Amino acid sequence: MTAVKSITLILLWVVAAWRLPGAIRTPRQRALWVAFASIAAAMTLGVPGVMHAVDAFAGVHNLATLGKNLFGIVASAAILDFVTVIARPESVSGLRRVLVPASAITMTTLTVLFALTPRPEESDNFVETNMGSAPGTAYYIVCFGSLGLAMAVATRLFWGSGRHAGARWLRWGLRTLGAGSAFGLLYSLYRTILMLFGLSHTDVEASRADLVADILEYTSISLIILGSSIPAIGVRWRVLRDWRSLREIRPLWAVLTRAVPHVVLDIRSMRPGPRVRLHRAVIEIRDATLVLADYASPDLRERADAAAEQYDLTPEQRSALAEAVLLHTAVAAKLAGTSPAPAGNAQPSSQLPADFDFDVEVDRLRAISEAYHSPAVHALTASAASTTHAPVTAASEDLSDLECRTRPTSDPQASGAGSIPVIRS
Structure with a gap:
């Protein structure tokens, strides 16, 4: 048994084994x-030692080969069922009414041809x-024909679903x-053609034919293993990314919700995962920002923008x-007991706009969170609060330190579509 076959097995x-718990919990994964x-x-069953042991125990020559091919029919039917659940869930019940008896008939026919x-x-x-054997050729035409038909349909459904x-x-x-x-379809066609060549007594070099067949078979199996694992890996990568994003915006959330505690959602009865927690934090920061907008003077935004313009930063960095x-000043005013502006009637809302880009917003909040807790921002807040349009001069050392330590993020996953920078203190 070659190393490739051993590794694949x-x-x-x-x-x-990895997918067994999921199959027990979720019917569509079975x-x-x-x-x-x-x-x-x-x-x-194709491993020589196992094959000979099974045949010797049963007392039937090549019984393990029949078992191997029967398992192959079950596998091809299961793949077809799986892709139908993904691509056309409305057709699953109808497919199973055809697939189960068709597989049973195919397996019965294969067993009869094996006996003959x-x-x-x-x-x-x-x-x-x-x-060159008529019964043997018929046996493999049924075996590879059913496999090829299932793989052809599966290929069409997989690629169609992949586009959408x-x-x-x-x-x-x-x-x-x-x-x-x-x-898998190419493997089935290749094996079928070889059997037909044998029936017509066409000479085929056995070693080379087996090598090509093995390449097609193990490439098919390897791609199926890889393809089924990619979405699972993607989900786990997103979970890790959500935890990291949540950890990075948590300091900003803590400051804002301490100033505006009533925006915190009551979900104590739930045990949310990282994605839900991240959504909750983004919504609560957004609601807190709406409330705190009433505690900033009307011209503070203009002065904050003017202060940020003093540095050679990207637009995203200046915005953060x-x-x-703006938030630092509003939080200080709220905690100091300042009355909100009379015109402010904004109320917190957990509803996000239809065109809301969640990942871009998370990246923006990560940048704001780091900027908020930078010592230089504290100096810039004092300067913006005391200056209208004059250049920023207060705490020049802290501000120079901010400019030196400000860098765009190098992590494409963290930066998102807008390449939001991270401001480090």
């Missing part, structure tokens, strides 16, 4: 688990042994699964800096 069992478990079982195929002795390569998938990780995963099923100054 180990990966299949690892993926099957078909994919059945597919991986069946492919792993089929490949295990002469097997005078144990064979290490059942395909090669039955080249919204999430990038899901789109890549579906396309990779489509590539894997396409290689000015917003931090």
Whole structure:
């Protein structure tokens, strides 16, 4: 057994074990688990030591080969069921009414043809042994024909779903699964053509034919493993990114909600994940900002923008800096007991606008949070509060320090579409 086959077999069992808890909890994941478990079982029966042990125990030549091919039919049917759940969920019940009896008929036919195929002795390569045999050719045409049909339909559905998938990780995963099923189709066609050549007594170099078949088969399996793992990896990466974003905007949230505690949502009965917590923090910061807008003088925004303009910063950096100054001043006024401006009637609302870009907003709040807690921003706040349009001169050392330490983020995942900078104190 080659190293590639051994590694592929180990990966299949690892993926099957990894997906078992999800398959128990979520019905729509069970078909994919059945597919991986069946492919792993089929490949295990193809290991020479396991194959001979099964055949010797049963007393039937090449019984393990039949088991391997039956597991292959189960796997192809499970893959077809899985992609239908994703691509056309409304057709799942109708597909299963056809798929289950069709698979049962195919497996029964395969068993009958296996019994009719002469097997005078144990064979290490059942395909090669039955080249030119009518029952053996019929056996493999049924086997590879059913596999090829399932892979052709799966390829079409995977690629069609990949074009319409919204999430990038899901789109890549579906396309990779489509590539894997396409290689499965090529493998089925190649094996079928080889059997037909054998039936017509056309000479085919066995070693080279097996090498090509192995390349197609293991490429298909590897792509299916990879394609099914990409969306799961993407989800876990997003969870880590959400935790990091939540941790970075949490200091800003703490300051604003201390000044405006009534904007905090009551979700004590829930056990939210990081994505929900991040949404909650963004909404509460937004609501607190609406309330605090009444505690800033009408011209403070202009003065904060003018103060930020004194530095050679990107537009995003200047915006974050000015917003931090504005919020810092408003929080101080609110905590000092200052009355809100008479014209301010804004009320907190947990509803976000339809065109709201959540990821861009999170990146913006991360930048504001770091700017807010910069020592230089405290100096800039004092300067903006005491100066109308004059250049900023107070605390020049702190402000120079802000300019030196201000850098755009280098993390493309953190920066988002707008490349929001991070202002470090």
